[in-house]
Amino acid sequence: MSAASNATGGGSLRRLIRQAVVLGLLYLHVFWVVDPRLLLHSQSPAFFAGWTEFTESLGAWPGGLIEYAAAGLAQTFAFPWLGAAVLTVGIGLAWVLTERLLAAAGASRFMRDWAFVPLACLLVLLNRYTLSLGAILSLVVALLPALMYARLPFRQSARVLTAVGMCIVVYVLAGPVSILLACLCGMMEILSAFPKPDTSRIDWPESPPLSETGPATAPTWPPPGVISPAWSIAAGMSILLLGAAIPYLAGTHVYRIGVHDTWTRQTALEHDRPPLIASIALYASLPLGLILASGLPAGLIHRMKARLFPNAGRRRSDRPSIARKKSPHGSAQPRGSKETSPTPAPAFLARFRAFLASALPLLAGAAVVWITVEPDRAAVLRLDYHVRNRQWDAALAAAEPLRWSRAMLDPDVEQRLATLGFASRFPAEAQTPAPLLPSLNVAIHNVNFALAQQGRLLDCMFEYPQRMGASVVRLLPDDEGAYVAHSYNFDILLELGHVNEAERVVCESFANVGPRPWLLKRLTRVNVLTGRPQAAHVCLNRLARVPGWRAWAETIRAELNKDPALSGRPDLQRIRSRMYRQDHVGHLEGMHPDEQMLRYLLVANPHNRLAFDYLTAHYLLTLRDDKVAENMRYLADFGYTHVPRHAEESILLLAKLTRQMPDLRGFTIRPETIRRFEAFTRDLDLLGDPGGRDNLRIRDALMARYGDTYWFYALFGHTFFGRNAPPPPADQGRDQ
Amino acid sequence: MKLRWFIRVATFIIPALMALIALFRLADDGLGRPSNHVRTDRFPAISPDYANLVIPPNIAPLNFVIQEPGTEFRVFIFGLRGPGITVNSRRPRITIPLQDWRALLEANTGASIRVEVFTREDGRQWIGFKPLVHTVANEPIDGYLVYRRIDPVFRCWGNISIQQRDLTSFNETCLLANRSVQYDCINCHSFSREHPDRMALLVRSEAIGPRMLLSTERGNTAVSTATKSNPLPSSYHAWHPNGRVIAFAAMRVTQFFHAVGETRDVFDLVSDLGLYVLDSHMVTTAPAISRPDRLETYPAWSPDGKFLYFCSAPQLPIERYREVRYDLLRIPYDPQSGDWGEPETLLSADALGGSITHPRISPDGRFLMFCRCDYGNFSIYRPESDLYLLDLETRATHKMELNSDRSDSYHTWSSNGRWVVFSSKRRDGLLTHPWVSYVDKNGRAHKPFILPQQDPEYYDFSLKVFNVPELSAHPLHGHADRLRDAFRHSADPPQAAFEPTTQPGGSADPEPPWHAPAGHPQ
Known part of the structure; x- marks a missing residue:
């Protein structure tokens, strides 16, 4: 050779x-x-x-x-x-x-x-x-x-x-x-x-x-x-x-x-x-x-x-050029140069330069790619992925970065994640693989849903970002700028038992984003619940043509052939038990206000714990301490053995404001919550009026200790940190 | 010894048996009925349900799927005249050759054809089912059906298209897709039956507002029928037989939703009728069809153009939506002078015990078909909606035989008055499909059948809704580009002028008849 x-x-x-x-x-x-x-x-x-x-x-x-x-x-x-x-x-x-x-x-x-x-x-x-x-x-x-x-x-x-x-x-x-x-x-x-x-x-x-x-x-x-x-x-x-x-x-x-x-x-x-x-x-x-x-x-x-x-x-022309030296094997030189280096550089130097020339673009490209990684967007998306797949533990694990992040404080992050990525071209995106990029609002809803599914909504919801003025049940399309936001409401509405509303939501999403497999699956469930097994069959027939969904579709189809109501499926039976018994006409724009809807659902099924939790969460988010206290009389009906933490916080706040402790029907407030509330009020007294001009200083001072409480939310309209937050900044002691 | 004897016999018998089987096979050449089959005394299960129908002599093949067990399938279709058709298949999907089907129907027009279905499993004996008998009517159906294809709609939409289906084959042509008009909502397509080169539809555009896209032989325009007196868009267009006037309903619609039963519901807050006169580019109306205390909607012309039929209900607040029930009225109209007569109530909601919507008069002027539902006017959202027939000669009304326990609604007559196509959700309760039925001269409807598709499993996989079916004897091909052009040049549409018409008594109406009900700002 x-x-x-x-x-x-x-x-x-x-x-x-x-x-x-x-x-x-x-x-x-x-x-x-x-x-x-x-x-x-x-x-x-x-x-x-x-x-x-x-x-x-x-x-x-x-x-x-x-x-x-x-x-x-x-x-x-x-x-x-x-x-x-x-x-x-x-x-x-x-x-x-x-x-x-x-x-x-x-x-x-x-x-x-x-x-x-x-x-x-x-x-x-x-x-x-x-x-x-x-x-x-x-x-x-x-x-x-x-x-x-x-x-x-x-x-x-x-x-x-x-x-x-x-x-x-x-x-x-x-x-x-x-x-x-x-x-x-x-x-x-x-x-x-x-x-x-x-x-x-x-x-x-x-x-x-x-x-x-x-x-x-x-x-x-x-x-x-x-x-x-x-x-x-x-x-x-x-x-x-x-x-x-x-x-x-x-x-x-x-x-x-x-x-x-x-x-x-x-x-x-x-x-x-x-x-x-x-x-x-x-x-x-x-x-x-x-x-x-x-x-x-x-x-x-x-x-x-x-x-x-x-x-x-x-002068430059006089300089020797290493790269342009003639190849000893007589290879053609680039650019037609006939120059050769009279004093060639040492070989190791040439190799090092060659390595640099080869590696630099790669390193530069890698740096650009690495800098543009968006961990917060990925976290929101991962959370969404797990919630849609009903993997609650994984969802809350994925939400952990949100729990500790200052995302809500960062206007850049908030702006980037403000709206669904899909929003811009409705309905022109219909039936194309347009990306659905969940927003922070979606993340909040997802976290709340995962917590509610685990029965921890009223204990932990303020450990995660919450936003005052947001609906606890649904993302409103007007807020999000696209009707596709509906699809995020579907799972909650269906689980609550409002099947008709869930049907509207899923059909509107379907019209906008086309027959995506996850929508077909949901449409199947709605049609079974509304007594239209033939329509469910059509959805399943379509779904069976998607490679990753064929097995699921065929299983359900076989079950549906035997039992058009799929009454052997506990998830559907659970929803059936929560469905409306009596017709209510929705708001002209198609939506019941949260409170009204949740109350109707509780009338339809007084043991609908999810509706109770969401109703209480709604009262917490809207600062209705009196209503929270009222709801405590039903705690035992829903299997509660203690007052949930955020309800305790709300009741203590109410008691302080009204100077009267409401009747908790045998339930008590835990001593640690009382102690924490006393510390909170003491700190607040030391810091001064949170409604004053120095609000941000007070907020930052309270954030580390009480950012996961209802009290903090009630004062500032949002929450930030959990109980195990990093230690407060050095100047916090001075503030206090 | 015994073994030898056995071998000898076997060498004889086995070839003899094989020869016998081969003989049978040769006799069964794959055409017609299988030579050896056993009969069952029941009809085969097929989908769609194309069993024992009255069919038009020009309809496309009724392809179907055999829902019986088997590994081999044979269908033999034959009539008294002409050659039969044999379809052999290893799959239960039966696709009938178009040309053979046409020849068979042509030869047997006015007579009947039989469809015999045979199945067998793994080379076993064929099983023959009871033959399905179709009567081939003498009267053909109009060659084209125009419909809007859309996803199940609530408040928003994605892809919408107006499609024209050739009923004699499976060809489908897109007349207009909303992707070429910026994804706006397009609806209420209508065309003049006597002048197929005239078509109108409504586009609700985000950019330019609601416009009536008008395609005529004289040009294409996007007309704004909104006037100072009534800024509402024109819907439910009905072409006068002279092709120069379009009656329409101008209404403000709102959707609301139920928590139990059918989710969707519709309520008209305001609704009046008006006319758009093409020649003078004028919008006009009369007090009798735009009363402030009534909701008038669904205009329909009599075939001679001398009457405008419409539905009318008292205007009530939305909280009393269940009490809004529409009567059926008609009003004489003189197309030459533009004069109106006195309105006449043909059928009241109280008398019928329900709300009357979608009046459509048969081309011979004898029958009026309408929908009846418990309340309101949006019958497609009412599961109890059924089709009724009013004999305009005897004023007798009867519930038609073609109804189902699900919503049966929007209908269209064939130009010979013997066929109707209507929308029905009978298949699954969610999706609306076009169904065809023969109506005999006595007004009796025969068993309806779903619009045939080339793929017999089409409806098992399609999640599309077909609504507003309209039959046409002529193709409307030219309209696709023309309507799109009309939209493109619609940024500054011609504004129709408003001219109040005279009262039936002859005195001019001092107030414009358009109105807004209290509490509902226009």
């Missing part, structure tokens, strides 16, 4: 190792940090196996094929290791293809690392859970023909036709990402009109010697025997114009879709409103990479520098 081939083999091996390292890190990031289950949970793309669904998806939207395939592949996200592998392959392909494309356009080894820019952008978007697998796959589908185009040896006219043809095919298969393809092809044509500048005198960051990285890929662009520059520019412009016209014409006249869908469907911009820098940078970085790869900007800078500082230029 010759030395050259050895060197080539060594370079390839090194490249492979680097790629393996990057992909390995990518896999670990997706697996550990992003967690594909959360992606599937937030996007839940509707995928129904079957020929009809497949053919319908082809013609329904531009990019229908990729959308369908992506929805199918996204089902693997249910298994995190497999989902991470699928995402790694998709993102890795985009990265490798970008690198190849830049190489084909004649990029130097350093410039090929520009491929880390789109890679980082993809990961930043993934960190926010707004990137769909469809957007990743459509990017890959656009890059592949772009790479093929760079290697085409055709004449220009044929190339234009080829580019347009590829754009049409990509538009049909992958959607408006065809514009990117047109942009790349057009750019390649236009850039080929300009001669490559001599950039050998430019201070490129040092690349490893060619002998170590293998021979540079000979630029396949421009193709040999290129034609006149004017022709190239004309061809490039034609491709750009036609590439932009194709989505517009097809979108408005063939698919008949709106403007937004025409330009952004199946791209990272689709659900990203207002668009993040990352999603714009993702698509802008690719043609920009081609421009940089052409060496034109570098040449331009070099010329300007030479003109402005002629002497400096001369």
Whole structure:
């Protein structure tokens, strides 16, 4: 084996190792940090196996094929290791293809690392859970023909036709990402009109010697025997114009879709409103990479520098260049330089520089990705995931960061998590895998629901964030800005026994976000409870076509065939026992106020503990201490053996305000609660009037000790820390 | 010795038996009835229920699923005339070839056809069920059915589309999808039966407000029928037979919800009738159809255009929603002069014992079909809603034979008056589907059947609602682009002018008849 081939083999091996390292890190990031289950949970793309669904998806939207395939592949996200592998392959392909494309356009080894820019952008978007697998796959589908185009040896006219043809095919298969393809092809044509500048005198960051990285890929662009520059520019412009016209014409006249869908469907911009820098940078970085790869900007800078500082230029030209030394094996030198280094640097230095040049982009990209990780968003999403799957312990464990966080104090976090991510494009997002990003309000509801399911709502609710003025039972669409907020109300309403209201909620969510599996499951339950087993069958038939849900659907279908009421299912029987017996007409806008609804539910079933807990929680949140005290007479009916902690706190506050302890019908307030209340009132007296101008100082001083109490909530309208909060700041003693 | 004898016999008998089986197989060439089958004395269980129907001679094949055990299925369809159709399948889904079906129906129009179902398990003997007998009517159904396809709706919506289905095949054309009009709500599609190039529908747009999209041979516009006197949008359009006037209801609707039983309910806070005159681009009304103390809705023209039928109820506060019951009225109208006559109550809610909605007159003018429900006017949300027929000659009313124990509602007549398509939730109680029924000359309805689909399991998987079915003898293809164009250029829509009409007595109405009830600001 010759030395050259050895060197080539060594370079390839090194490249492979680097790629393996990057992909390995990518896999670990997706697996550990992003967690594909959360992606599937937030996007839940509707995928129904079957020929009809497949053919319908082809013609329904531009990019229908990729959308369908992506929805199918996204089902693997249910298994995190497999989902991470699928995402790694998709993102890795985009990265490798970008690198190849830049190489084909004649990029130097350093410039090929520009491929880390789109890679980082993809990961930043993934960190926010707004990137769909469809957007990743459509990017890959656009890059592949772009790479093929760079290697085409055709004449220009044929190339234009080829580019347009590829754009049409990509538009049909992958959607408006065809514009990117047109942009790349057009750019390649236009850039080929300009001669490559001599950039050998430019201070490129040092690349490893060619002998170590293998021979540079000979630029396949421009193709040999290129034609006149004017022709190239004309061809490039034609491709750009036609590439932009194709989505517009097809979108408005063939698919008949709106403007937004025409330009952004199946791209990272689709659900990203207002668009993040990352999603714009993702698509802008690719043609920009081609421009940089052409060496034109570098040449331009070099010329300007030479003109402005002629002497400096001369001195620099005299300097030796390590990277440009001639390969001992006679490999072609980049940029056509004929310079060789008269005094080559020591080998270890060259290797170190090569290592730095190779590792720096990777490290920079990793840093950007790591900085953009949003643990609070992930926590809210994870909590939501567990609550929807009725995993109460796991849900409260996931809520632990919220319990100790100062998220509610941080306006940035609050703003970021203020609304559901879905809110922006109702109802245009209908039936697309638009991400549902839960808000802080959702998190509050989820925590309360998990606590209520464990019978701890009235003992622990103020250990977690609560917000004054929020409904304890439901997220109001008006608050959240989207009707999809309804879907969060469903589980609570159904569990409370308000089945009709739950039906309305689930049907409205269904109309907005389409037949997502979790909605079909809920619709099935509602239809069984309302005595419509045939409608439940339709839902189950649909659900049986979703791979991950087939087993569940078939089990229920078999049970339903035997017993249309599914009376053997304890969860349904429990809800049945709580259902309304007598009709009540809801508010004109379709909702009973919480208190009225909960009272009606308690009339229907006086043993509905969930309704009792929620009613008492409602009184706590609305500072109705008198009503809390009134409710204590029913504690024994609901199996309570002691007064719940927050009720104790409310009663002590009421007693202090009215100077009279209410009748607790044999229940007593625990001594530790009394002692804590005495300490609280003492501290408060020392700190002064909390309603005064120095409210924040008093709040911060009380937060550490009493942030988990009803008293703190009653004073400041929200809660922050639990009982085991970190020690108060040093100046707190002075305050007290 | 015995063994040898046994072998000899066996070598004889076994080939003989095999030959016999082969002979039977050869005799059964896969066409027609299986040669050896046993009969059962019951009808086969099939889905949808296409058993013993009266069917139009031009209807698409009634594909179905056999709900009987088996590994092989055969269906033999034949009539007195023409060749029969045999469908063999290893799956219980039976898809009938379209051309053969058409030929069979054409040959047997006015007669009957039989559908014989055979099943067998793992090569055992075929089981033949009692034949299903369809009567092929002489009168064809109108070739096209236009409906709105939507998810089960409460207060909000996602994807809505107006679809046109060719009833003679399975072709479906989208006339307008709301994704091309910014996902706005589109509803109340209507077209002039005598002038199929004229169509109207209502779009409730967030951007431009409610507009009547109008597509006619003279152009496409998005008309704002809101006037100073009545800013409410126009719904329930009814084209006058002359094609130049559209009657509509202008109302303020509110939805409310029950805690037990059917969740949804609808209440009209305000409702009056009006006319939009296309030629003069004018909105007009008359006091008799827009009384301040009444809710008038569901306009429908008589085939000769001389009467406007409508429903009317006393205006009550929403708390008394159960007392709001609609009477059936009609009022003479002279399309030449625009003069109105005196209104006449055809059928009162008290007399019927329920609220009357959706009057539709048969094209021969003899029958008026309507819905009856306990109260209100939104019969599709009332499980007790049933279809009734009023004989306009004898004024006799009867509950139609096609009803079910679930909501049966919105209906449309075929242009020959022998077929009706109506909306029914009988299948599952949640989803509305179009059902077809033959109504004979005596007003007797025959067993209805669900709109056939190419995939016989379609309704088992579809969660879509089909509402506002409208039959049309002509295709409405041209309207798709025209309606979209009308919407695109609707930013500054032509504003209809308002002109109060004369009283029946001839004196001009000093006050505009539009009104707002106390407590309900417009």
